[in-house]
Amino acid sequence: MKLLTSRWLVLVAALVLGVTFWFRPKGIDGPRPAPVSMDGRDFDHTGLTAVLQQVVGDDGRIDYGALRQHPEALDRYLGQLRALSPKSAPHRFRSNEARLAYYINAYNAFILAVVRDHCPVEDVNTIYPFGGLFWRVSFLLGEEPHTLSELESQLIGDVKGGDPAVRFAVVKGANGFPALPRTAYSEEDVRARLDALSQQVARDPRFIKREGDAIVASQLFEWYLAEFGGDLVGWLKRVAPALAEGATSVQYTPFDWRLNGRCGG
Incomplete structure (x- = not known):
């Protein structure tokens, strides 16, 4: 039993060291x-x-x-x-x-x-x-x-x-x-x-657009919605009121993490 306990302690210590190394900036x-x-x-x-x-x-x-x-x-x-x-x-x-x-x-x-x-x-x-x-x-x-x-x-x-x-x-x-x-x-x-x-951004359909009664927006807005007052339609009423008029719902599109350029050249 003591041998098993020792092995578990060694394993836990190794795991802690590994996690510490990984999280070290x-x-x-x-x-x-x-x-x-x-x-x-x-x-x-x-x-x-x-x-x-x-x-x-x-x-x-x-x-x-x-x-x-x-x-x-x-x-x-x-x-x-x-x-x-x-x-x-x-x-x-x-x-x-x-x-x-x-x-x-x-x-x-x-x-x-x-x-x-x-x-x-x-x-x-x-x-x-x-x-x-x-x-x-x-x-x-x-x-x-x-x-x-x-x-x-x-x-x-x-x-x-x-x-x-x-x-x-x-x-x-x-x-x-x-x-x-x-x-x-x-x-x-x-x-x-x-x-x-x-x-x-409010006028660029890559980030935000209107589809019927819905605002279709980048997931970026969903991540930081609190900073937009918790109400994307309300924020749009201030910066792009024509886009927001009559909107009753908001949908979010997946964020595009692909590189914004090229490595060749």
Whole structure:
């Protein structure tokens, strides 16, 4: 009996160690950055804009192959994120808008980097099993590690001001999201662009459309329905009233997790 008990203890210990290893965040960092001035200037996102203009096609598809062939610009921007963050240099992020733009841009840059580094990819959920890309992989912001899940739910959540359009702006490498813009978000334009993004999504039949008396919407709305006031029709009455008029029910379509670009090229 003692022998059996000992074996069970060893088995349980091995299982605990295995689970601990699996859930331990794995780091994917940018390179060690060059020295960054701490003179109080705003954080510069032009490096990400250069990347987006390089790889976002006219059709909104991402050329991850180009990122693999020419990784330097994205790596420099990752270095900036690693060096400075709203927590490590708060004097450079004095408004919620500055912090929100930083975190949205960081999220999108990290997705670009991890897909680039794991090409060929057909579905971002296959990079790590069980959606591990979002909660298992850590990235550095101001030398502090964060997972994508933490970045979206905590850091962005703290500064988004209740705006559900943020869910459209953080693009998780999948067809089911709007296309990445070709210009990084900034303190000056982030709120206006989120408002415009809400209008764009509400008028795009890929995300939401009318079929008889029903609103047919992407599963994205179902996942975050609470952020849309718990009432999708009510939200539509504010952003696209003609679409919402007379609607009596809502149906959701499966989310498209296929990659929003190509790895070749």
